[in-house]
Amino acid sequence: xxxxxxxxxxxxxxxxxxxxxxxxxxxxxxxxxxxxxxxxxxxxxxxxxxxxxxxxxxxxxxxxxxxxxxxxxxxxxxxxxxxxxxxxxxxxxxxxxxxxxxxxxxxxxxxxxxxxxxxxxxxxxxxxxxxxxxxxxxxxxxxxxxxxxxxxxxxxxxxxxxxxxxxxxxxxxxxxxxxxxxxxxxxxxxxxxxxxxxxxxxxxxxxxxxxxxxxxxxxxxxxxxxxxxxxxxxxxxxxxxxxxxxxxxxxxxxxxxxxxxxxxxxxxxxxxxxxxxxxxxxxxxxxxxxxxxxxxxxxxxxxxxxxxxxxxxxxxxxxxxxxxxxxxxxxxxxxxxxxxxxxxxxxxxxxxxxxxxxxxxxxxxxxxxxxxxxxxx
Ligand SMILES: [Zn+2]
Ligand SMILES: [Zn+2]
Numbered sequence: 001x002x003x004x005x006x007x008x009x010x011x012x013x014x015x016x017x018x019x020x021x022x023x024x025x026x027x028x029x030x031x032x033x034x035x036x037x038x039x040x041x042x043x044x045x046x047x048x049x050x051x052x053x054x055x056x057x058x059x060x061x062x063x064x065x066x067x068x069x070x071x072x073x074x075x076x077x078x079x080x081x082x083x084x085x086x087x088x089x090x091x092x093x094x095x096x097x098x099x100x101x102x103x104x105x106x107x108x109x110x111x112x113x114x115x116x117x118x119x120x121x122x123x124x125x126x127x128x129x130x131x132x133x134x135x136x137x138x139x140x141x142x143x144x145x146x147x148x149x150x151x152x153x154x155x156x157x158x159x160x161x162x163x164x165x166x167x168x169x170x171x172x173x174x175x176x177x178x179x180x181x182x183x184x185x186x187x188x189x190x191x192x193x194x195x196x197x198x199x200x201x202x203x204x205x206x207x208x209x210x211x212x213x214x215x216x217x218x219x220x221x222x223x224x225x226x227x228x229x230x231x232x233x234x235x236x237x238x239x240x241x242x243x244x245x246x247x248x249x250x251x252x253x254x255x256x257x258x259x260x261x262x263x264x265x266x267x268x269x270x271x272x273x274x275x276x277x278x279x280x281x282x283x284x285x286x287x288x289x290x291x292x293x294x295x296x297x298x299x300x301x302x303x304x305x306x307x308x309x310x311x312x313x314x315x316x317x318x319x320x321x322x323x324x325x326x327x328x329x330x331x332x333x334x335x336x337x338x339x340x341x342x343x344x345x346x347x348x349x350x351x352x353x354x355x356x357x358x359x360x361x362x363x364x365x366x367x368x369x370x371x372x373x374x375x376x377x
Pocket of ligand 1: 099100116161163164260261336
C-alpha cells in the first residue's frame with residue numbers, strides 16, 4: 001500500500017512517527033489509512049481529536065477493524081462512512097451528491113461525481129429524492145437487495161434541471177413489470193412533469209421511450225402536504241431560477257429535510273433582491289428546517305465565490321451552516337457540490353464549516369455528502 005501511494009507522489013506518514021511525537025500539520029493531511037494491525041491507531045485518534053480542523057480528514061479503516069479507546073470516541077463523531085445499528089427506523093443513503101453535471105475522475109473519487117440522488121428509507125417506505133445520475137446505481141442496488149420481491153417506490157423530483165432527472169432513463173426498476181413507481185413533483189414547480197420525463201426519452205435524445213418502462217408508473221403532482229405511506233411530506237418552494245421544491249418529511253425518528261437547489265442569500269452581500277425579501281426568505285427557511293434531525297442542503301459556493309454567482313440559485317456554505325446552527329438542526333449534510341470541487345476542496349469546506357460551528361458553540365454536526373455515505377436514525 002505504502003509503495004502504491006509513494007508511486008503517486010503521496011507522502012506517507014507512518015503511525016509510528018506519530019507515536020514518536022511528530023506533529024503533522026492538519027492542512028497537509030489528505031487522508032488517514034488505519035491498518036487493523038496498526039499499533040498507533042489509538043494515537044492517531046488522539047491526534048485527530050486534538051485539532052478541530054483535523055476532524056474533517058477522512059479516516060479509512062481496514063476491514064474488520066474494531067475501534068476502542070479514543071478511536072471509538074472519535075468514531076462517534078460524524079466521520080464514519082456507515083452506521084447500521086439493528087432496529088433503525090430511518091436510513092439515508094447518498095447516491096449522487098454533485099451539482100450541475102456528473103464529474104467522474106481521480107480528483108472527485110472520494111466524494112463522488114454523480115448528480116443528485118438520495119435514498120430515504122423511512123417507516124417501511126422507500127423514498128428517492130431526485131433522479132440525478134446517482135439514480136442508476138441506486139436502482140441496481142434496490143433490485144439486488146429486493147431478492148426478487150416487487151419494489152414499491154416513491155421518487156420525488158425537486159425540479160427538472162438535468163442534474164435532477166438525467167438518471168431516470170437508466171433506472172432499471174422502472175423497466176420491470178412487477179414494480180410500482182410513484183413519481184412525485186410539487187404542483188407549484190411545474191404542471192407538466194410527466195411530459196418532461198417523456199421528452200427526455202424522446203428518440204432525439206435516448207434510444208428507449210418512456211412507454212417501454214414496464215413498471216406500473218404513476219406521475220403525480222402534489223400540493224404542499226402529501227404522503228408516502230405513513231410518512232408525511234411537506235413540499236415548499238426554494239429560491240432557484242425556474243422554481244424548485246424542497247421537501248420535509250416527518251418520520252417516526254424525527255424530521256428529515258431535503259433542500260437540493262436553494263439560494264439562501266442571507267449574508268446580505270451583493271444581494272440581488274430587496275433586503276427585506278431576503279430577510280423574509282431566510283426566516284421562512286429557518287422555520288422549515290427548525291429542529292430537523294437531518295438537513296441536506298445545497299452549499300455549492302463559499303461566500304468569497306458567491307460574489308460572482310448571485311442569482312444562480314445556490315447557497316454559500318457559511319450561510320447554510322449559520323441557518324442550520326441557529327435553527328437547532330441536529331445534523332447538516334451539505335450537498336450539491338460544485339463540479340469544480342476536488343476531494344481536497346471538500347475536505348477544506350468541512351473544516352471551514354466545523355470551525356463556524358465551534359466558534360458559535362453550536363452542537364450541530366456537519367458532514368459533506370459523499371456517495372455511499374449512510375445515516376441511520
Ligand atoms: Zn441542481
Ligand atoms: Zn437546478
